Amino acid sequence: MNDDINNKELIAKHVFFFEQVEERVLPLNTFLFEVDGFKVYLKKGEVFSKDKEEHLLNKGQKYLFILKDELRDYNFGVEKKLTKTLSNDNIPVEKRTEILRNASISMVEEVFNSMDVLKNRERINNLTENMVSFLTSNNSVLFNLLSLSSHDFYTYRHSVDVSIYNVMFAKFIGITNKKQLNIYAQAGLFHDLGKSKVSDKIINKKGPLDDDEWKIMKAHPKYSADILKEIYGLHQNIIDAALYHHEKIDGTGYPFGLSGDKIPFIGKLTAISDIFSALTTHRSYSKARTIYEALNFMTENLKGKVDKQLLKKFIQMFQNENENR
Numbered sequence: 001m002n003d004d005i006n007n008k009e010l011i012a013k014h015v016f017f018f019e020q021v022e023e024r025v026l027p028l029n030t031f032l033f034e035v036d037g038f039k040v041y042l043k044k045g046e047v048f049s050k051d052k053e054e055h056l057l058n059k060g061q062k063y064l065f066i067l068k069d070e071l072r073d074y075n076f077g078v079e080k081k082l083t084k085t086l087s088n089d090n091i092p093v094e095k096r097t098e099i100l101r102n103a104s105i106s107m108v109e110e111v112f113n114s115m116d117v118l119k120n121r122e123r124i125n126n127l128t129e130n131m132v133s134f135l136t137s138n139n140s141v142l143f144n145l146l147s148l149s150s151h152d153f154y155t156y157r158h159s160v161d162v163s164i165y166n167v168m169f170a171k172f173i174g175i176t177n178k179k180q181l182n183i184y185a186q187a188g189l190f191h192d193l194g195k196s197k198v199s200d201k202i203i204n205k206k207g208p209l210d211d212d213e214w215k216i217m218k219a220h221p222k223y224s225a226d227i228l229k230e231i232y233g234l235h236q237n238i239i240d241a242a243l244y245h246h247e248k249i250d251g252t253g254y255p256f257g258l259s260g261d262k263i264p265f266i267g268k269l270t271a272i273s274d275i276f277s278a279l280t281t282h283r284s285y286s287k288a289r290t291i292y293e294a295l296n297f298m299t300e301n302l303k304g305k306v307d308k309q310l311l312k313k314f315i316q317m318f319q320n321e322n323e324n325r
């Protein structure tokens with residue numbers, strides 16, 4: 001056991017928030033990172049007292065760590081009480097946003113790796129329902145989201161962020177039906193699912209892609225749709241978001257080169273969330289833009305590329321929220 005604990009590779013980078021420890025009995029073995037390495041802090045079933053928490057906080061420690069092997073159990077635990085956690089007003093909204101985002105990232109990572117949306121259907125629904133409830137009752141999430149720094153793999157985090165922007169955006173333009181918002185959430189989560197079929201070498205390449213690589217990359221909307229089409233009962237909008245989020249109003253997009261109104265609404269909306277997420281996230285080849293820089297960039301560079309009215313609304317959404325802060 002001690003060897004395991006000293007092996008940092010085995011320690012999940014996922015964090016364990018104090019607030020999530022229900023009745024202060026630890027559901028898993030937890031570890032505390034100290035300068036001289038990892039050491040066992042508390043065992044499963046032990047009580048994590050308020051005193052211990054304060055001691056840790058005083059030392060600047062915000063997290064408990066868990067073993068990677070136990071990550072799945074941990075994620076299930078977090079998801080199971082997500083409804084309760086997200087509606088707990090004692091936890092600051094920023095923290096709840098982070099919990100929601102981390103839970104979503106873990107789930108998306110698992111779905112991308114197993115490619116088994118069907119098996120995870122119930123979990124996905126549970127998670128996006130929680131997401132929609134949380135997002136429709138908290139307005140300050142947008143800015144919180146942008147202040148979160150996370151070191152998870154780009155595609156998983158990006159998928160979750162597009163999902164959140166989709167819900168906020170749909171809500172802003174007047175969609176209030178929770179079932180419908182749920183569709184926008186799942187559309188965001190899985191729009192890039194097909195990237196799991198593109199090799200890491202292409203996905204993470206620092207320089208520009210060559211013609212062959214670009215051809216494969218451009219197939220990811222179709223790959224996504226192929227996987228999603230297999231799922232019985234999945235709403236067509238979720239498939240359409242995957243298929244059409246890289247189409248452009250002037251017909252210069254891919255995979256079909258559709259133009260104007262031939263592009264389904266959910267494709268046009270997801271395209272804007274997608275671009276905004278990419279611009280505001282640090283990538284290996286470009287640094288993250290601020291909200292203001294990203295919106296400016298979009299206004300200047302996306303003329304004729306994305307739906308004009310929708311882009312205007314998207315910008316308004318941030319202005320509105322800024323005024324309400």
Ligand SMILES: [Fe+2]
Pocket residue numbers: 191192220245246
């Ligand atoms: Fe994409």
Ligand SMILES: [Fe+2]
Pocket residue numbers: 158162191192274
């Ligand atoms: Fe994307």
